[in-house]
Amino acid sequence: MRLGVAVLAGAAAIAAFAAGSSPPAGALPVPGRDWAGFGGPAEQHYSPLDQIDEGNVGRLGLVWSHDIDGGPNAASAPVAVDGVVYFAVGYSVIHAVDAATGKLLWRYDPQAPQRAGRKMRSAWGIRGIAYAQGRIFTGTIDGRLIALDAKTGALAWSVQTIDPGDAAYITGAPWIAGNKVVIGFGGGDFGPVRGRVTAYDIASGKEAWRFYTVPGDPAKPDHAASDPVMAMAAKTWDKGSWRWGGGGTVWNAMAYDAKLDRIYIGTGNGTPWNRKIRSPGGGDNLFLCAIIALDAKTGRYIWHYQVNPGETWDYNAAMDIELAELDIGGRMRSVILHAPKNGFFYVIDRLTGKLISAEKFVPVNWATRIDTASGRPVETPWARFPGGKPVVIFPSPVGAHSAEAMAYSPRTRLAYIPANDQARVYLDAPDLPAWGFKPGQVINNGIGAAPPGMVLPPGKSALLAWDPVAQKAAWRVPQTGQRTGGITATGGDLIFQGQANGQLTAFAARTGKPLWRFDTQNGVQAQPITYMAGNRQYLTVMASWRAMGPSGRVPEYDYYTTRRRVLTFSLGGKAVLPPPAPVTPIADDPAFRVDPALAAAGKGLFAAHCAICHGPAGNSGGAAPDLRRAGAPLNLEAFTSVLHDGLLVERGMPRFEDLSPAEIAGLQHYIRQQARTALAAGGSPQAAARIAQEARRLHADQ
Incomplete structure (x- = not known):
């Protein structure tokens, strides 16, 4: 086993922390043994653990399962530290269980639905949590960032990080950056929301810094004319565009670079999507659809790379930001690997933010290529649906890669992407000249409905292994349905992934050959995690499908009888799931007359x-x-x-x-x-x- 390397890395991390400050309370996560945040031990969705490997994965079996009763969503990534698994269900209801037995240790309900009001119409629940310094951190749909004592579940502190009266909400995971916890939010599709991230002191919950991702009202203090970063961004927008909020929310992934003490944030689409409304004079609209590097201590802007200048398709850069060290042209480079919605795979220099390379990993027709000299896309003539007329664009707003986690293995030097292949019809909304946020609206993005009869073929999904240096596919496994599940890579040269059809599968990392399967009896969208408890390696995943069903079948997963579960596996596990319950029949009253x-x-x-x-x-x-x-x-x-x-x-x-x-x-x-x-x-x-x-x-x- 190669676990000794991981333990040494953990000891080095502890020593580094001790050199800078007094030790924190609670267990320190050990890279390679624990999984303390959404991105895994090194922001790669990769664990070096190799007790479970290609040779013995066939003996992997269920150790325990925990049925979930906490609201509709259970597609969150758990964390595991010091023999305890923590997971969130529904609207940030946090559980702590013994990793070896599944015994519930504590449960904390933040009562978020009761406080959320209209925000509940937009959001599904939490996608991830974080551990640091003996505390568990979660965001809530009503906009709080909460810190809990990891041993007892007692509330340590809570801060309201967004305005309760606006359309913003939190579904993404908090991110640990040194002694700070950083949180963003979503909501740019639902109202005039201005994106930002805020960092809080882990110990006290006191605000440390805040960074806005798009310009605001010039008359307000949070958009001071003296701020050179906001002044730079404002030049790329029409004057008055701030009335629509702008968007650029940091609703999903970030990454902490301990080597450089930076936090990288990925921003979302514009509010509304259609730039013809948001900024009719054009412009890049910084910092929409971009990766931004910030100093983790101060929030100071360092650099940005904009994936889609003048974004207009709901193409986010809020997908995973993987950190890697790659040999490119005979020189080791510290890089970011990024496969956003727009269908290009990007390799970006972490020190400078400069593009190294970018290539299509799925069918794309909004751009022909990314110019490496300028870093900008070469758009096709029809990309922005000129004249507002209908155009079929690949990829769709679901994205070539959406919120489901990708992974990178430093052993195989391959990235693993839950890839989607689907299109959407884009055209201007009929109310474009008088567009505005309307009372009671759900989504009004400035994009019109597809004309009758213009029906697109169903989307496809695949597990894609991608060589980031050669910028080409190493292998591809077609999968069921239009979307598929998050991915974890391991030192045992395995890829673990759940799918829409309920299969949790282990693939050979170098070839894509399926080596082991388990029927979870529910779709699996969440990323599995792996960790050590005692001397045993475990794998834990949450089984609960939240998107459209896995095929054209009707019904799909039955909300009433299909169990949403946390499942944990290890070598030699012998537990079994009870047989699935019958599907709830269609309800009807023959006396009811449909008008x-x-x-x-x-x-x-x-x-x-x-x-x-x-x-x-x-x-x-x-x-x-x-x-x-x-x-x-x-x-x-x-x-x-x-x-x-x-x-x-x-x-x-x-x-x-x-x-x-x-x-x-x-x-x-x-x-x-x-x-x-x-x-x-x-x-x-x-x-x-x-x-x-x-x-x-x-x-x-x-």
Whole structure:
């Protein structure tokens, strides 16, 4: 085993910390034994552990499972330190369990849904947590950053890091950067939100620094004219663009570079997406869709690299930022590896922010190439849908690579990407001249709906191994469905990944050959983690699918009977899961008469308010109920109590107090209409394909 190297690295890290300050309370995570943050021990989603390897992975078995009851989402990445696994479910409900047995040690519920209000209409829950200095850190949908005592679950401190009254919310993981914890937020699709990150002192929760990612109102102190960074950014926007918020939220990945004491943040799309509204005079719109290097101690700007100048397609640079040391041209370079939504794989110099290379890793037609001299894309003539006319663009807003974690193995020197291949029709929204945020809107991004009959083929997904030096694929494994799960690489030359079809798989890291599989009985979108407890290597993953279902089948995962679980494996594990429960039948009342006019009105309301969680045309992926199977829509009074009165807020169902009785009735009739359609289809493959196609047409990017 090569564990000794990892232990020495952990000792070096402890010594380095001691040289700078007094030791913190609580266990220090040991790189190679523990997994303390979203990015893993070295911001690579890689562990050097090799007790489980290519030769013995066939003996990997389930040790324990823990059924989850904490709201709709369980697609978060756990952390594991000193023999304890910590994970978040639903709206940041934190659990601590014994890594060897699965015994629950404590549970903390921040009561986020009760405080979130309208923010619940946009967000799904938390995607990751962090450990440092004996504390567990999580963000919440209502905008708090919370620190808990890792031994007891007691609240250490809590700060409100965003304005409770705006559209922002937190779903991303906090990031540990030295003695600070850094947090961003999302929400740029839902209101006039201005992106930023804030760093807090780990011990006290006191704010250390804040960095805004886009310009703001010049009249306000947080956009001082004397700030040279904001002044530089403002020159790339139209005057007055700040009224729309700008976007550029840091809603997902970051990376801490201990070697340089820097934090790299990845920013999101503009608010709204369409630059013709946001900044009609053009411009790069800094710092949208960019990686920004900041001094971890002070938040001082160091450099930026903008992936998509003048972003207009919802192409984020908020995907994983992997850190690596690569031999490029006979010289070792400290680099960032980045595979954002736009379909190019980037290798960027960490010291300077200069582009080294970039190549397409999926089909792309918005740009022909990235010019290495300038670092800028060479866009195609149709990329910005000139004249506002419909254009098919690859990739779609889902992205060539989305929020599911990629990985890099320093052993194989390959990056591993959960890659997607799908398109979207882009055109201007019809209200472009008078665009604005409207009361009660869910998403109004300035992009129009695809014309009738313009239906795109279903998307595809794959596990892709990519050589970042040669900038070409090493191997590719096609997978089920339009999206696939997060990835972890190990020193045993293994790649662990869950998929939409419920299979947790170990692949040979050098060839992509599947070596082991386990049926989790649910889709797996979350990244697995691996760690040591005692002298035994474990693998833990959360099984809960939150996107569209894995195929054209109807139903997909049943919210009511499919269990959402934390699963832990080790060599020689003998535990088994109980058999899956039967699927909940379509609910119906033969006496109910569907009013076609009401159903037609409800169709638009469903697409605007409900589809983001319950799936296009009711085809839920399983993280939220398939409303065709729900009892409440059979009874208008019960349905009203859920929608209007907020009966199920604690379970993660938002309150829609602004819906009128007529609108609620329209939604009821539309859901009943969809239930009748599904009953009439009888589960035939042809009908299922037709329903799935309609779902994609209505909401292709959800």
